[in-house]
Amino acid sequence: MAFQHFSAPSRASSAVPRPTARSGVVHVNNRHTTRYTVVGNHLAQHRELSLLAIGLAVHIQSLPVGALVGIKFLSSRFPESEHRIAGALRELEAHGYLKRTRERLPGGKVVTRTVSYNQPGSAVTAAPEPVHTPQQPRKPPPATQKPTPGPEEPAAPAPAPRPVPRQALPQPRTLDLERHRTATALLAELHRHEPGLLLSERDVHRLAPATAAWLERGASPDAVRRTLTARLPEPLKHPAALLAHRLTALLPAPLPTAVVRPALRPDPFQTCESCERAFRAPEPGYCRDCRTDRRGRLA
Structure with missing residues (x-):
């Protein structure tokens, strides 16, 4: 008859821990000794x-x-x-x-x-550099060494950026109310094609003359709309500034103006000194028939 060993387990234990709850996550934790990060x-x-x-x-x-x-x-x-x-x-x-x-x-x-910051509100401190000489190799600080907390030093204020002068927007040569209304409607409806181009009423009135300058130079409303909405940056932070830049930098060349030649004025009317017939000539004298008769008689 074999003896029973009461100290031995009745059956082999499983590597996966038994759940202590009816549902939810079960943790299998192994202690990390290298390459780990503590997160609160x-x-x-x-x-x-x-x-x-x-x-x-x-x-x-x-x-x-x-x-x-x-x-x-x-x-x-x-x-x-x-x-x-x-x-x-x-x-x-x-x-x-x-x-x-x-x-x-x-x-x-x-x-x-x-x-x-691994803990919001903690101060920023720098680890002291170890003192070393050229003859002695520089030794890294031990892994257990930690920087001692100290008062946070105020950072030097960064110099203020130089203001960038705003470039003047193009203006139409002539005032056309119908063209201005078309430009205003085009700008106000840009957000229907690109939701990021939602402009305020003030920006629409400021950019309308520049858009009218494009229409004055022969650009169609569809061509202007495609140019203003093409390849928008992501994220779009300042839509009005982007449109102002494109309206200025991509302004099309003006249409060539037709050369208008002055009309030639006809010679004034003169009265023939012989037959008193009216005829056009730069100076008073004889009409064409009387000049022909006079040449025949003199010949």
């Missing part, structure tokens, strides 16, 4: 951020210092478009997980500085 539940379970913004924040927090996080670079790295990535970055900025500032370098180049 305030971010992972944020109720106001979109899933794209949460995932983008986790990706940015996992990157090393100096990694590229521009919109064009992220759109080339992930399947989302530039428009969606830009919206997610704005969400992270609004909730304090990201801060982007534009700074001008000593050489004049303007760059964007991006600061990622």
Whole structure:
């Protein structure tokens, strides 16, 4: 008769844990020792951020210092478009997980500085550089070393950008009320063809003379509409400024003017000194018949 071993399990345990609830997720957690990022539940379970913004924040927090996080670079790295990535970055900025500032370098180049916060409201500190001599190789700081928190130093204000002078819009040579009404209606209805080109009443009145200048130069309303709505940038932030630029930079050449020759005035009427017949001549004298008779008699 075999002895029973009460300390041995009655059956082999499964690698998949048994669910402790009737429904929902079951976690299989393994302890990470390398290549991991700590993310707080305030971010992972944020109720106001979109899933794209949460995932983008986790990706940015996992990157090393100096990694590229521009919109064009992220759109080339992930399947989302530039428009969606830009919206997610704005969400992270609004909730304090990201801060982007534009700074001008000593050489004049303007760059964007991006600061990622794993905890909104935390201060930005820099790790001290280790002192080394040329004879001794520079040693990296140990993995457990962390920068000590300190007061946040105010950043130097960036120089204000120079104002760009607004280019004067083209004006028609002659005032035509019917042409001006056509230009106004064309601008007011652009949003029906492109929803992003919704103009205010003030912008319509400001751009109407420039549009009338195009019509004056022989451009049809359909041709003007196609030029103004072709290949719009995404996202379209300033539709009125874009239309003003296109109306100015793409203005067609004026139509050639027809050469009008002055009409020749006929000679005034004269009275013949012989027969008193009226005839046209630059100076008083004899009519054609009397001149012929006089030449015959003299001959």
